Amino acid sequence: MKSWEKHIKLFIPGPVxxxxxxxxxxxxxxxxxxxKAFQDLFxxxxxxxxxxxxxxxxxxxxxxxxxxxxEACVRNCIAKKAxxxxxxxxxxxxxxxxxxxxxxxxxxxxxxxxxxxPEMIDEKLSTGEYxxxxxxxxxxxxGVANPLYEVAEVMEKYPDVMxxxxxxxxxxxxxxxxxxxxIDVCLASVQKAFALPPGLAIFTVSKKAYEKAEKIKxxxxxxxxxxxxxxxxxxxxxxxxxxxxxxxxNKQLDKMLEEGMEKRFERHKEMADxxxxxxxxxGFELFPEKGYESDTLTAVTNNKGIVVxxxxxxxxxxxxxxxxxxxxxxxxxxxxxxxxxxxLDEIKELLEMMNEILGGG
Amino acid sequence: MKSWEKHIKLFIPGPVxxxxxxxxxxxxxxxxxxxKAFQDLFxxxxxxxxxxxxxxxxxxxxxxxxxxxxEACVRNCIAKKAxxxxxxxxxxxxxxxxxxxxxxxxxxxxxxxxxxxPEMIDEKLSTGEYxxxxxxxxxxxxGVANPLYEVAEVMEKYPDVMxxxxxxxxxxxxxxxxxxxxIDVCLASVQKAFALPPGLAIFTVSKKAYEKAEKIKxxxxxxxxxxxxxxxxxxxxxxxxxxxxxxxxNKQLDKMLEEGMEKRFERHKEMADxxxxxxxxxGFELFPEKGYESDTLTAVTNNKGIVVxxxxxxxxxxxxxxxxxxxxxxxxxxxxxxxxxxxLDEIKELLEMMNEILGGG
Numbered sequence: 001m002k003s004w005e006k007h008i009k010l011f012i013p014g015p016v017x018x019x020x021x022x023x024x025x026x027x028x029x030x031x032x033x034x035x036k037a038f039q040d041l042f043x044x045x046x047x048x049x050x051x052x053x054x055x056x057x058x059x060x061x062x063x064x065x066x067x068x069x070x071e072a073c074v075r076n077c078i079a080k081k082a083x084x085x086x087x088x089x090x091x092x093x094x095x096x097x098x099x100x101x102x103x104x105x106x107x108x109x110x111x112x113x114x115x116x117x118p119e120m121i122d123e124k125l126s127t128g129e130y131x132x133x134x135x136x137x138x139x140x141x142x143g144v145a146n147p148l149y150e151v152a153e154v155m156e157k158y159p160d161v162m163x164x165x166x167x168x169x170x171x172x173x174x175x176x177x178x179x180x181x182x183i184d185v186c187l188a189s190v191q192k193a194f195a196l197p198p199g200l201a202i203f204t205v206s207k208k209a210y211e212k213a214e215k216i217k218x219x220x221x222x223x224x225x226x227x228x229x230x231x232x233x234x235x236x237x238x239x240x241x242x243x244x245x246x247x248x249x250n251k252q253l254d255k256m257l258e259e260g261m262e263k264r265f266e267r268h269k270e271m272a273d274x275x276x277x278x279x280x281x282x283g284f285e286l287f288p289e290k291g292y293e294s295d296t297l298t299a300v301t302n303n304k305g306i307v308v309x310x311x312x313x314x315x316x317x318x319x320x321x322x323x324x325x326x327x328x329x330x331x332x333x334x335x336x337x338x339x340x341x342x343x344l345d346e347i348k349e350l351l352e353m354m355n356e357i358l359g360g361g
Numbered sequence: 362m363k364s365w366e367k368h369i370k371l372f373i374p375g376p377v378x379x380x381x382x383x384x385x386x387x388x389x390x391x392x393x394x395x396x397k398a399f400q401d402l403f404x405x406x407x408x409x410x411x412x413x414x415x416x417x418x419x420x421x422x423x424x425x426x427x428x429x430x431x432e433a434c435v436r437n438c439i440a441k442k443a444x445x446x447x448x449x450x451x452x453x454x455x456x457x458x459x460x461x462x463x464x465x466x467x468x469x470x471x472x473x474x475x476x477x478x479p480e481m482i483d484e485k486l487s488t489g490e491y492x493x494x495x496x497x498x499x500x501x502x503x504g505v506a507n508p509l510y511e512v513a514e515v516m517e518k519y520p521d522v523m524x525x526x527x528x529x530x531x532x533x534x535x536x537x538x539x540x541x542x543x544i545d546v547c548l549a550s551v552q553k554a555f556a557l558p559p560g561l562a563i564f565t566v567s568k569k570a571y572e573k574a575e576k577i578k579x580x581x582x583x584x585x586x587x588x589x590x591x592x593x594x595x596x597x598x599x600x601x602x603x604x605x606x607x608x609x610x611n612k613q614l615d616k617m618l619e620e621g622m623e624k625r626f627e628r629h630k631e632m633a634d635x636x637x638x639x640x641x642x643x644g645f646e647l648f649p650e651k652g653y654e655s656d657t658l659t660a661v662t663n664n665k666g667i668v669v670x671x672x673x674x675x676x677x678x679x680x681x682x683x684x685x686x687x688x689x690x691x692x693x694x695x696x697x698x699x700x701x702x703x704x705l706d707e708i709k710e711l712l713e714m715m716n717e718i719l720g721g722g
Contacts, residue, residue: 004402010392063425071581189601221431221462222432242561244605
């Protein structure tokens, strides 16, 4: 058996565990992407996506990782200068994607583990220097959920600033009401709380974002909003899409709507609460600033000096895994994902195993 | 049953039919993309890709359609002006992708159905105006296989011109020896002759292409050669990749190497020969210029005035389908794909059904 053929159950923050019912959908025979059948699939999928994203805006499927949609955001929405809110590895990378695309972008930085506060954004935007805000809702590297709803209130004061929100590891695990929040572009990825294999990103585009993009030259082709829009009118994607992931997405959306979105958010909160409580009871501290802990993953500070890599190795021998800290905070933190199709009982089982490995005290 | 859940066997030029053994691979449980298991999968896959592409150059996996790699080519390899060889819908689109990325690009155009000849390219390049050639090996819209090997000979005279080859619908069905041909970037897509679901593109980068790219600003992030290269050194992809397609690719490469590449090319040629002979015997003409017919798909001229849409409808009632002509040559041509895992017997069966539908004479 090849190393990648061994099934280790994933409690890492993406790709998350994909359950057999979804893997079955992913393995369906192909349809032509210019066929009526695909158009039906596309229309049905995007209609359901609008529901779970609480939006009437156009919803697009991008055959790329979410990083591709970061590039879409910066190429379509920055004419002057962007303000990138940075408090972790992913928000930092989005900033560098803007710069690498030849765009001007400043960063509003706070320490990893701290949250980006609305007043910080307000202060920066009040200078009038910026025409776009790059805001990561849920920092997968630190487990911080930045205060999206409070930031959205501030953004009401700046209607000319594009509100670009990476909700990659929050959407469907935490409530993100695109229209109510006035989000211009909201992006997500299917290998997080959607619990599907990676290879497909999702994004919404507001009227204001189209108006902005229209005035921006050199948007490229692959991530140009208007290329996506042209094909959306035919219920198609501009280029051959990752059909297996779309099959899965369609069925997963049915499951979500059946569960009910509020219940789904509650389930994620319950798993998060349980995990945080476990960590604190074991004498660990939570890495995120108090009150800003994510509901889809828990980042734990390794204040007890355990060897995280060893713990993970032992978990993997039991057929299960979690994540070490990201980059510079490897071994200083560890991360447990609780999102997608994962149930509270499975989290309990995981933490029981952790208890066994960590021993008494 | 939803329309997309009905299995219609595909003889269209992409996505092609994916057989049950590959669908099974695609439906495997996930691994983390930063795990040792994924690194093993990546290393094993890219090593085998080098064999089937006859190259020692770096080989990359892009979570995008091949269109994304077109964008990579134009952003990384055009400093001055490109010459785009245009004789169909896809080569034309590549030209427009260059322009949309703010690059200068002229087109060398011949009528759809005609091939791009080496002397045409020679004449244009001899002006010294160009620093990149956009060359589509196999035009999926017209069934023309442009003379790659003869063009490569001409390209030897122009070592400073990037030789960028779209081999999307030829690679593994027709021989493309990347190193021998001096191809700087060769790109392919897994939903064609690889017989896998779409969602993953493959490309090679030569030393010369790196040297060129190094001097070009604003390459972006998602398709920047150097971002790919940085992660290649760790046997990883820059961003979360389409893992199901990589699972399939790895196993499909085993199958290919087991079949033997020469035998595989022969099988494709046999299917092509049979299909062309069938068309001519039924009184049809072949759409491509004589001597430039593709071995992976046959484009047939509808000189007999059949209603192609009706024929396809009847085929679909029998659980099978082919493609109408592309764009402006819809109804004027039709296309039968014979690539990937398809066997000669299946082509015979398809054409027998066509005979039944078309009737005598």
